[in-house]
Amino acid sequence: MSIDATDHTLFDGGRAPNPRRVAMYLAECDIHVTVKPVDMGALEHKSDSISALNPLKQLPLLQLPDGSVLTESVAICRYFDLLFPGSGLFGEGPKGQAFVEMWQRRIELQFLYPVAQAFRHIHPAMTDWEVPQIQDWGEANKPKAFRFAGLLNDQLKEHRFICGDTFTIADITAIIAVDFSKVARISYDEKLTDLYRWIDEVRARPSYSL
Amino acid sequence: MSIDATDHTLFDGGRAPNPRRVAMYLAECDIHVTVKPVDMGALEHKSDSISALNPLKQLPLLQLPDGSVLTESVAICRYFDLLFPGSGLFGEGPKGQAFVEMWQRRIELQFLYPVAQAFRHIHPAMTDWEVPQIQDWGEANKPKAFRFAGLLNDQLKEHRFICGDTFTIADITAIIAVDFSKVARISYDEKLTDLYRWIDEVRARPSYSL
Numbered sequence: 001m002s003i004d005a006t007d008h009t010l011f012d013g014g015r016a017p018n019p020r021r022v023a024m025y026l027a028e029c030d031i032h033v034t035v036k037p038v039d040m041g042a043l044e045h046k047s048d049s050i051s052a053l054n055p056l057k058q059l060p061l062l063q064l065p066d067g068s069v070l071t072e073s074v075a076i077c078r079y080f081d082l083l084f085p086g087s088g089l090f091g092e093g094p095k096g097q098a099f100v101e102m103w104q105r106r107i108e109l110q111f112l113y114p115v116a117q118a119f120r121h122i123h124p125a126m127t128d129w130e131v132p133q134i135q136d137w138g139e140a141n142k143p144k145a146f147r148f149a150g151l152l153n154d155q156l157k158e159h160r161f162i163c164g165d166t167f168t169i170a171d172i173t174a175i176i177a178v179d180f181s182k183v184a185r186i187s188y189d190e191k192l193t194d195l196y197r198w199i200d201e202v203r204a205r206p207s208y209s210l
Numbered sequence: 211m212s213i214d215a216t217d218h219t220l221f222d223g224g225r226a227p228n229p230r231r232v233a234m235y236l237a238e239c240d241i242h243v244t245v246k247p248v249d250m251g252a253l254e255h256k257s258d259s260i261s262a263l264n265p266l267k268q269l270p271l272l273q274l275p276d277g278s279v280l281t282e283s284v285a286i287c288r289y290f291d292l293l294f295p296g297s298g299l300f301g302e303g304p305k306g307q308a309f310v311e312m313w314q315r316r317i318e319l320q321f322l323y324p325v326a327q328a329f330r331h332i333h334p335a336m337t338d339w340e341v342p343q344i345q346d347w348g349e350a351n352k353p354k355a356f357r358f359a360g361l362l363n364d365q366l367k368e369h370r371f372i373c374g375d376t377f378t379i380a381d382i383t384a385i386i387a388v389d390f391s392k393v394a395r396i397s398y399d400e401k402l403t404d405l406y407r408w409i410d411e412v413r414a415r416p417s418y419s420l
Contacts, residue, residue: 055361055364056316056320056361064305068305070305070308070309070312071312071316072311072312072315072316074311074315075308075309075311075312075315076308078307078308078311079304079305079307079308079311082303082304082307082308083304093292094289094292094293095274095278095280095289097288097289097292098280098285098286098288098289098292099280099285101282101284101285101288101289102280102281102282102285105282105284105285106266106281106282110266132346132350134344134346134347134350136342136344136346136347137344137346137347140342140344151265151266154265
């Protein structure tokens with residue numbers, strides 16, 4: 001069922017990992033907001049108009065009907081999940097929700113973050129974004145991402161999705177990390193067959209094409 | 211009101227930042243669990259018995275009455291918050307909860323994480339924990355922590371606690387980051403008077419003495 005939330009304005013950063021997480025979440029839930037695209041490639045997120053809304057100069061950024069400003073991709077998703085309950089994307093019941101949170105945090109800190117560090121500290125396009133760029137730190141993060149991909153493969157041996165039978169926000173964060181790995185020039189062992197089975201299934205979802 | 215949750219076993223890492231976050235949360239909520247101390251200084255969290263429960267070899271770790279194992283400090287706190295609702299430590303209502311999540315994430319990623327990186331990549335005691343130790347990366351994190359302390363001071367100019375009038379899990383994470391700064395040899399500008407006013411107030415709470 002389509003949900004009209006067009007009284008909310010999302011300042012969107014397009015294909016960058018964090019904005020894309022929110023776009024996938026909204027598509028999974030069929031929630032429609034007013035979208036204002038911001039060109040991160042042209043560093044528009046560092047403009048005065050965005051800085052006035054978020055001193056951290058980051059996207060995505062959600063303006064609520066009362067004018068208040070909410071940032072951080074997972075906080076935005078959780079807000080909609082509480083406003084329009086029932087998606088199950090944050091899990092069900094105390095135990096179910098806690099295990100989604102556990103995997104979400106493991107993926108963020110031990111997978112998405114290392115991939116992002118490898119990209120930001122090695123890629124020539126990131127010299128203005130990460131000051132100082134420290135090549136050795138970028139390289140040190142690659143084995144962390146490889147290790148976590150192995151752990152994820154073990155989990156996916158026993159489960160269709162990361163937290164069990166149903167798709168959750170942990171799957172969104174993990175596919176974003178996998179895709180982001182390409183620009184960080186990290187590729188994963190082809191022997192991780194359960195990981196690749198899961199990648200194919202997630203990429204076939206309509207929300208992925210956004 | 212005291213809550214008996216002694217059918218849950220917490221493998222506790224003592225004064226290390228993440229175990230301490232859970233200890234403070236449980237004390238704030240007067241929740242009592244069965245505690246098994248694990249000596250992280252002696253690397254007991256890397257023992258076979260802990261690795262069998264958590265392949266990531268990290269603490270804290272909660273064993274539920276059904277035997278399942280929950281890790282990640284915030285996931286453990288959220289589990290108890292859902293099981294015994296009403297603490298308000300994760301905020302109230304969709305907007306309130308989303309803003310706690312926003313601050314919690316800002317503090318984790320832009321304050322606690324930089325402080326931890328500075329500690330792990332500079333302190334001689336961490337050579338076996340962080341391989342390779344990259345001094346330049348440790349140093350690059352100090353200005354990130356300074357910058358965030360300024361942002362926190364701005365927020366605390368207008369609010370008693372970080373998310374408003376009431377104490378939340380964001381305050382727990384932030385005081386842990388402030389305390390952790392000492393071993394990372396980071397100290398904050400004395401002109402940040404609202405930050406220091408808040409530090410004094412949080413340190414006076416009974417949960418802090420744990």
